[in-house]
Amino acid sequence: MVKPRTFGYFFESAGKSLVRNSWMTLASISTVAVSLLVLGIFLLVAVNINAVAANVEGQLQVTAHLATLSAAERGRLETEIKAIPGVTEVRFVPQSEAWQRLLEWYGDNQDFLAGWEEENPLRDSFEIRADVSHRVPEIAAAVTVLAGVEEVLWGREIVEQLLAITRMMRLVGIGLMVALALAALFIIANTIRMAIFARRREIGIMRYIGATNWFIRWPFVIEGLVLGLLGGMMAASVLAWGYYLAVRALVQAIPFWPWVQPWPFLQQLALLLLSIGVVIGILGSGLSLRRYLDA
Amino acid sequence: MVKPRTFGYFFESAGKSLVRNSWMTLASISTVAVSLLVLGIFLLVAVNINAVAANVEGQLQVTAHLATLSAAERGRLETEIKAIPGVTEVRFVPQSEAWQRLLEWYGDNQDFLAGWEEENPLRDSFEIRADVSHRVPEIAAAVTVLAGVEEVLWGREIVEQLLAITRMMRLVGIGLMVALALAALFIIANTIRMAIFARRREIGIMRYIGATNWFIRWPFVIEGLVLGLLGGMMAASVLAWGYYLAVRALVQAIPFWPWVQPWPFLQQLALLLLSIGVVIGILGSGLSLRRYLDA
Amino acid sequence: MLELSNVTKAYPNGSVALNQVNMLVERGEFVFVVGASGAGKTTLTKLLLREEKPTSGKIAINGKNIAKLRPHEVPYLRRSMGVVFQDFRLMPTWTVEENVAFAMVVVETAPRLIRRRVAEVLELVGLANKHAQLPSQLSGGEQQRVALARAIVNKPMLLLADEPTGNLDPETSWGIVKLLLDINSTGTTMLMVTHAKQIVDTLRKRVVELESGCLTRDEKCGIYHG
């Protein structure tokens, strides 16, 4: 156990060392910053892609065309549908609304529909949404067997393709993030190891003067913390500023895209980067020292 | 000018140094490998995303519904359309084929079309493709004014959204690649600089013994080359092997997706990574030395 | 105080630096260790500091076998000694003052005491006016005196000095030797490796001679021979 005032010395020593080895300090901080910046950028992209996938999936629905039912029968059916596990929303679409949509859909080419206005060949329907998109197929199956449902439409092929694509996007995205995070950790830790390697002689000298392992380690750990913190802060500020500007420009360019808003998301991201920087800074220097310690 | 046999010494010296500073060598090579690997992975992803974008865009087309025309008039119209700048393909779709497509589209719900079989309300049409997708709007405009064309359909809103999205994907993709490439360059160069920094005293000694700048530089440049080459090779092999396996798995999972095939693409990618490794290895060590050279 | 029994040290590459050395040093003694270049003198100090471990034999300091020390006990052994290393071992990025102070910081002396004592010791070795310089800004002899200052600053009970006057002119050397004698007279046991024939011959203290790793001479009131 060291005396409290010795901690003052540790901080002083770490500070001096950071300043005097300024070249090494800059090299390390910039590596930390660049690694975390890349990681952060890709996290931003991944989160946005995920938002798109969720957006697409959220629009998937099952449409159940109904036989001609009384209001009571329809109410019972709606209750039954709502009881199916995974169903979050059931909306009744009367045949008149379906017709309106058809008219809109055809837009300028409504003459194709001429003659049908009177008899309206469409049926009443329920539009059913699922809590998670991959339950759409099973919900469709459950709805099909209910009494009063004439036909269930859910675009099997399209839904299955879309789900495959969004699943793939998520998988690839997570895979890339993990790879990138590991790479960033590795590079930062490696950089800190090299910085310590360059000072192995000094560590030896301290040992021969009678410094305990923790006495040697503390200033290095503090240095690692400062390196990680400063690098993380640089990365986080560049990222926050860049994303803020980027979203402003992108929202104008592609307004219909579900951009993830900067706040509070950026705050969490900055916190994440800072934590990573600090944790690897501390662990990296603390662990790399081991090679040069012990008797 | 050094004698030819001195080059033998340079290689020998570089080799010994790589082996004797094995710890530093491993640290540098692994950083080079990891950086290039990340760069390569994201290049793979970017190329695949680009392929998807191209695939989507390639399916964009302008449909021109025709008035009732004689074969000669139709021929003339086709020639006129082909003359529009940017048009690469013009395909005639007779009303019978259009009807078949409608039947297929409705699939199980063909009863909606019952009664129309006899009179077929659809018209003959031309399907027109563009060389680059962003010319679709101007081609549509040019086709609209031609005699014999009754109506032009090209899904203005959808096409414009799609184009905005694919353009954005490309922009973001290129931006990320550039950022990542710069980061990789920076990190690799920085690592090499740190490795040289750890040997600055040795460089001083060589200078005091009367070694010229190039005499000192050559072994370091060779070391840089070897570091870059080995790191690049490691990255390229992991990447090639990984992508080969990944595509095999992905093609099964999502067969309809336009996966970029491993060959010859991977070969070019491997070459690219190797070149980057070698070039930064050489430049990084050559340039970092300058600080410690000169009188 | 210090006892070596049949100490042998063979380095991993096979060279035998010490061969069956026996030696007993009482508290407060002043011992010169002499011998040709490569005789094993520095190796002896390295063993005492536990920088190296003996291949065989036993080394006891204050009755404690230092080969048996556990890793976390080693720093405490080292703090009980002051060492002037042959290659100085100064921290290159620390000032003279910081280098000397470090030995006191390690044992957690109060900063106020450190400042006073460091100034005092730098005065003793004649470097008071260089206290803020880096080792790279000092002459060889000045660096050696910084190393000496660091070794004595804690008033250690055992002082190992490996050629502490090797880079010093005769006059400065005598100043340093007088300083070491003073320290010795306050009870510090002194082991001084040296090639300075004149000093050894003048002081007539105990002399231990090594020849190719073997202890060949151990005389009270000895001379350098040569």
Added chain:
Amino acid sequence: MLELSNVTKAYPNGSVALNQVNMLVERGEFVFVVGASGAGKTTLTKLLLREEKPTSGKIAINGKNIAKLRPHEVPYLRRSMGVVFQDFRLMPTWTVEENVAFAMVVVETAPRLIRRRVAEVLELVGLANKHAQLPSQLSGGEQQRVALARAIVNKPMLLLADEPTGNLDPETSWGIVKLLLDINSTGTTMLMVTHAKQIVDTLRKRVVELESGCLTRDEKCGIYHG
């Protein structure tokens, strides 16, 4: 051969290591440079090697003002000298042999000649059996002799030796001094910085004394004084 006119060297931190030094050394002379610790002896050798530039004054070697050399000419100046540095400056990851050979590799000697000459020189300094070891595996005196071997391996026309016997016992020292005398007798100009009173007093060569940066004595057949 070697001429210093009004050479002053003040380091950036203000300490004046040499002050208006004038000195003329003829080809083939043997000169001892003596003086207290910190007198400026090492600074003098650093100036001759152009490791440092003089603040004012002119240094000519073979009639050429070395302060005016362009950066790419400096290595050729250095090749014409052999230097034993006070801190040895051996490459830590190179063997003894490689360290010595490097001085010959730099001037692109044929490998066959290098091997023969290196073996010969290591024999001369008494390290033939340590040729494959790393500097860290040598004693202080052995490292110093490697530095000496490297300095003489090319038979330089000027040899600067900064305390080449500082880490050596008297007997080995005399061996080295005889070697230096031999080399000197083949025409090599010799500048030897030393604190070894006995050697200077015995040889009675030219002695130059520095005191706090000033040249205070320059005697043919001088003694150490001190």
